[in-house]
Amino acid sequence: MERISSSQPLLETFKSNHEAVSSELEEILTSDTPSSHLHRLTSALSVELKLLFRLAAPAVIVYLLNNALSMFTHIFGGHLGNLELAAVSLGNTGIQVFAYGLMLGMGSAVETLCGQAYGAHKYEMLGIYLQRSTVLLMATGIPLMLIYIFSKPILTLLGEPENIASAAALFVYGLVPQIFAYAANFPIQKFLQSQSIINPSAYISLAVLLVHILLTWLAVFKWNWGLIGAALVLSLSWWLIVLAQFLYIITSKKCKKSWSGFSLQAFSGLWGFFKLSAASAVMLCLESWYFQILVLIAGLLPNAEIQLDSLSICTTISDLIYMVSVGFNAAASVRVGNELGAGHPKSAAFSVIVVTSVSFMVSVVAAILVMALRHVLSYAFTEGEVVSEAVSELTPFLAVSLLLNGIQPVLSGVAVGCGWQAFVAYVNVGCYYFVGVPLGALLGFKFNLGAKGIWSGMIGGTSLQTAILVWVTYRTDWNEEVEKAKDRLHTTDTWNESTITTTLQ
Numbered sequence: 001m002e003r004i005s006s007s008q009p010l011l012e013t014f015k016s017n018h019e020a021v022s023s024e025l026e027e028i029l030t031s032d033t034p035s036s037h038l039h040r041l042t043s044a045l046s047v048e049l050k051l052l053f054r055l056a057a058p059a060v061i062v063y064l065l066n067n068a069l070s071m072f073t074h075i076f077g078g079h080l081g082n083l084e085l086a087a088v089s090l091g092n093t094g095i096q097v098f099a100y101g102l103m104l105g106m107g108s109a110v111e112t113l114c115g116q117a118y119g120a121h122k123y124e125m126l127g128i129y130l131q132r133s134t135v136l137l138m139a140t141g142i143p144l145m146l147i148y149i150f151s152k153p154i155l156t157l158l159g160e161p162e163n164i165a166s167a168a169a170l171f172v173y174g175l176v177p178q179i180f181a182y183a184a185n186f187p188i189q190k191f192l193q194s195q196s197i198i199n200p201s202a203y204i205s206l207a208v209l210l211v212h213i214l215l216t217w218l219a220v221f222k223w224n225w226g227l228i229g230a231a232l233v234l235s236l237s238w239w240l241i242v243l244a245q246f247l248y249i250i251t252s253k254k255c256k257k258s259w260s261g262f263s264l265q266a267f268s269g270l271w272g273f274f275k276l277s278a279a280s281a282v283m284l285c286l287e288s289w290y291f292q293i294l295v296l297i298a299g300l301l302p303n304a305e306i307q308l309d310s311l312s313i314c315t316t317i318s319d320l321i322y323m324v325s326v327g328f329n330a331a332a333s334v335r336v337g338n339e340l341g342a343g344h345p346k347s348a349a350f351s352v353i354v355v356t357s358v359s360f361m362v363s364v365v366a367a368i369l370v371m372a373l374r375h376v377l378s379y380a381f382t383e384g385e386v387v388s389e390a391v392s393e394l395t396p397f398l399a400v401s402l403l404l405n406g407i408q409p410v411l412s413g414v415a416v417g418c419g420w421q422a423f424v425a426y427v428n429v430g431c432y433y434f435v436g437v438p439l440g441a442l443l444g445f446k447f448n449l450g451a452k453g454i455w456s457g458m459i460g461g462t463s464l465q466t467a468i469l470v471w472v473t474y475r476t477d478w479n480e481e482v483e484k485a486k487d488r489l490h491t492t493d494t495w496n497e498s499t500i501t502t503t504l505q
Contacts, residue, residue, distance in 0.1 A: 023342070023344065024047055025044060025047045025048060025051075025339075025344070025347040025350065026339075026344040026346055026347045028040055028043050028044045028047065029044055029346040029347060029350060030346055044350060045354065048347075048350060048351060048354045049354065049358075051335065051351075052331055052335065052351070052354060052355055052358065054196065055193075055196055055198060055330070055331040055334055055335065056327050056328050056330075056331035056355070056358075057327075058198035058199045058201070058202040059193065059198050059326075059327035059328075059330040059331055060323065060324050060326075060327030060328070061202040061205070061206075061327070062189070062198060062201045062202050062205050062327070063323035063324075063326045063327050063330075064320065064323045064324065064327075065202070065205035065206055065208075065209050066205055066241070066323075067319055067320055067322075067323045068209055068320070069208075069209060069212050069234060069237050069238070070092055070096070070234065070319075071316055071319075071320060072209075072212065072213055072216060073088065073092075073216055073230050073231070073233070073234045074088050074089070074092060074312070074316055074381065075380060075381055076216050076217065076220045076221075076230055077171070077220070077227060077230050080220065080226070080227075082309060082387070083163060083164065083167055084167060084226075084227060085309050085312065085381065086164050086167075086168075086308045086309055086312070087164055087167030087168040087170070087171055087227060088168075088171055088227065088230070088312075089308055089309065089311075089312030089315075089316075090155065090160065090164060090165075090168040090296075090308065090312075091151075091168040091169075091171035091172045091175070091227075091231070092312075095147070095148065095151050095155075095168070095172045095175075096172070096175055096178070097289070098144075098147065098285075098289065099141075099144050099147075099148075099178075099179050099182060100182060101281075101285040101287070101289055102140065102144065102281050102285050103137055103140070103141075103179075103182035103183055103186050104182075104186050105277075105281030105282065105283060105285050106133070106136060106137055106140060106186070106277040106278070106281040107133055107137060107186025107187050107189070107190055107277075108186075108190065108281075108283075108333075108416050108421070109129075109133060109277040109279075109421075110129050110130060110133045110186075110187050110190035110191055110194070111190040111193065111194060111330075111333050111334070111337065111416050111417070112333075112337060112416055112417065112418075112419045112421070113125075113129045114126045114129050114130070114190060114191055114194035114195075114337075115194045115333060115334050115336075115337020115338055115341065115417055116337045116338075116340060116341035116419075116485050117129070117194075117341065118194050118195055118258075118337075118338060118341065119337060119338040119339065119340065119341020119342040119485075123257040123258045124257065124258070124260060126191060126194065126195070126258035126259075127191075127258050127259040127260055127261075127263070128263060128265045129187075129191070130187050130188065130191040130259075131262065131263065131265075132265075132267075132270060133186075133187035133190075133277065134183065134184055134187045134188075135267065135270065136270065136274055136277055137182070137183035137184070137186065137187065138180060138183045138184070140183065141179045141180045141182075141183045144179050145176055145179055148172050148173065148175060148176050148179065149173070149176070151165075151168065151169045151172040151173075152165050152166060152168075152169035155168060155169065158296060159300045160296075160300075164308070167227060170226075170227050170228055171227040171228065171230070171231045172231070173228060173231070174227070174228045174229070174230070174231025174232040174234070174235060175231045175234065175235055176235070177232075177235040177236075177238075177239065178234060178235040178238050181235065181238035181239045181241070181242050182238070184242045184246070185238065185241060185242045185245070188242065188245045188246060188249065189201065189245070191249070191258070192245070192249070192255075193330050193333075193334055194334055194337065194338075195254070195255070195258060196334065197252075197254055197255070200245070200248050200252070201245060204241055204244040204245055204248070205241060207244075208237050208240045208241050208244070209237075211237065211240065212233065212234070212237040215233045215236070215237075216230055216233045216234075219232070219233050279421040279422040279425060282421070282422075282425040282428075283412070283415070283416075283421045283422075283424045283425040283428060286425060286428035286429060286432055286433070287412065287428060287432070290428075290432045290436065290437075290458065290461070290462075293437055294311065294315070294440065294454055294455060294458055297437075297440065297441060297444065297454050298311045298451050298454060301444065301445075301450055301451065301454075302450075306386055306387060306390055307390070307450065307451050309381075309387045309390070310378070310387055310390035310391045310393075310394055310451065311394065311451050311455075313377065313378050313381050313387070313391050314391060314394045314395070314397075314398045316381070317370065317377060317398065318398055318401055318402065318405070321363075321366045321370075321402055321405070322402075322405050322409065324359075324362055324363075324366070325359055325362075325363065325405045325406060325408075325409040325410060326409055328355055328358065328359040328362075328409070328410050328413070329409040329410055329412060329413035329416075330413060331355055331413070332351065332352065332355045332356075332410050332411075332413035332414050332417060333413040333414070333416045333417040334417070335348070335351040335355065335417070336348050336351055336352065336413075336414050336417030336418060337416075337417035337418075339351060340417065340418065340478075340481055340482055340484075340485040341485050343482050343485075343486075344482075345478035345479045345481065345482045346478065348417075348478050348481065348482075349476070349478045352411075352414050352473060355410055355413075356407060356410045356411065359406050359407065359409075359410045360403075360406035360407055361406075362406065363402050363403055363405055363406025363407075364403065364406065366402050367399040367400075367402040367403050368399075370395060370398055370399050370402065371395060371396070371399050374391070374392045374395035375388070375392050376388075377391055377392075377395070378391040378392075390451075393452065394451060394452065394455065397452060397455040397456065397459065400459055401455075401458075401459060401462070404459070404462050404463060404466055407466050407469075407470070408462060408465065408466045408469065411466070411469040411470065411473055412424065412469070414473060415469070418476075418481055418484075419484070420472075423472075424469070427465055427468050427469070428465060431461045431462070431464045431465035431468065432461045432462075432465065433461075435457075435460060435461045435464055436457050436458045436459075436460055436461020436462065436464075437457065437458075437461070438457070439456075439457030439460050439461065440453065440454040440455065440456065440457025440458050440460075440461075441454065441457065442457065443456050443457050444457070
C-alpha cells in the first residue's frame, strides 16, 4: 500500500477503502425501495447466512479438530486406568487450559485489529499485527513454562491428592513445547480468519488429527511411553499445525497483500499492543479459567478420583461442543469487525442477531442429544460403571451449560470485533468470581451437593454474565461503534486503552 501523505484527507481515504467488504447487505438494510419489509428481511438474511456459514462452518471444523487433539489424548490416557484419566483431566483442564486461555486471549487482539484493518482495506498492517502478537505471546510463554515445570508442588499446594498430582505433573512436562505452539498458532489463526481464509486451516487440522491419533496410539499402547509420550505427541501435533499454516501464508496468493515478509515494525508499538492484548487475555482467561476452577475444586471433594473423572468427561464433552460456539464466536468477530471497519452499522447489528440465533439453535440440538445419550456418554472414555452413573447425574447440568454456551461465546466474539475487551473483563470478574465460584463452593461443600453444587454455582455466574452481555449488545449504538473504528484506524503511533495504533504504509 502506498504511503499516504499528511495532506490527504483521512476521511476520504477511509471511504475509498470500503471496497474491501461488500456493501450489498448494508444497501438491502438501508433500502428505501417500496418492497415489503419481509422481502428485505428475507434478502438480508440470505446474504448474511451465506457470509456467516462461509466463515462459521470451516471455523467450527477447525476448532473441533483442534479440540479433538486433546480429546483423543484424554481418551487414550483414560484407557490406561482411572488414575491416568484423572491425571490427564487435571493436566489438561487444570494446567493446560491456563496457558490456552491466556494465549487465545492475547491472540484475540489480532482479531480486533486485523478485522477492522481488513474492512478498511489496510492490508499490509495485518502482517505487522501478526508479528507483533507472536513476539508478545512467545515472551509470555517463558513465565508460563515455569508453571508447567512446578506443576506438582502447585497442584499439591492447592490440595490435590499426591498420587493424582504426581501423575498430572508427568503429563504436563510433555506439554511444555505446546505453550510456544499456542503462541504462534493463535495469531496465525486470527490473521487468517480476519481475511475469511479458514478452509486451509480446516484441511491442515484434519490431516494433523489423523497423524495425531496414530502417533498417540503408538506412543501409549505400542511403545509404552505412557502419559509423557501422549503429552509429547500432543505438543508435536500442535507444532505441525503451526508450521503448515505458516507455510500456507508465505506461499499463498491470498496472503500476498497481507504478508510481505518479516519486518522490524513488529517490535514497534509493543507496549500499546500489549495493553490491548492484556485486556483480551483477561477477558477470555477469566472465561476459560472459570471451568478450570470447577475441576480444581472438585479435586478437594470426598472420593476425588470419581468426582474428577465424571466432571472431566462432562467438561470434555462440553469443550467439544463449545468449539462449535467458538466457531460462531470467530465468525461473529470477523463479521462485526469487517463491517465496522467498512462503515456498515446496520450490517454489523444484523450480523449479531443472525449469528447469535443460529448458534443458540445448534446448542439446543446438542443439549437434547446429550440428554438422550446420558447413560452411555462415559463409555467412550472409560469402562467404569461407577463413573458412568456419576456422569449421568451431571448430564442435566451439562445440558444447561450447553444452552448458555450457545449465546455467551458469540457475544464475546462481538465484544472482540468491537474492541470491548476491557469492559467484558470487568463483567467476567464480577459474575464469575464474585458470584459463580463462591456460590458453587457454598453449594458443593456447605450444602454437601458435591460436583452438582459446584456446577450449579458456576451456571449461576454464567447466566448473569450472559444476561449482561445480551443487554449491553441490545443497547449498543452501532453508528457510534463505526466512529470508534474510524478513530482506531486513523490513529498513527498513538496508543491508550481504547485506541489502536495504525501505521499507514
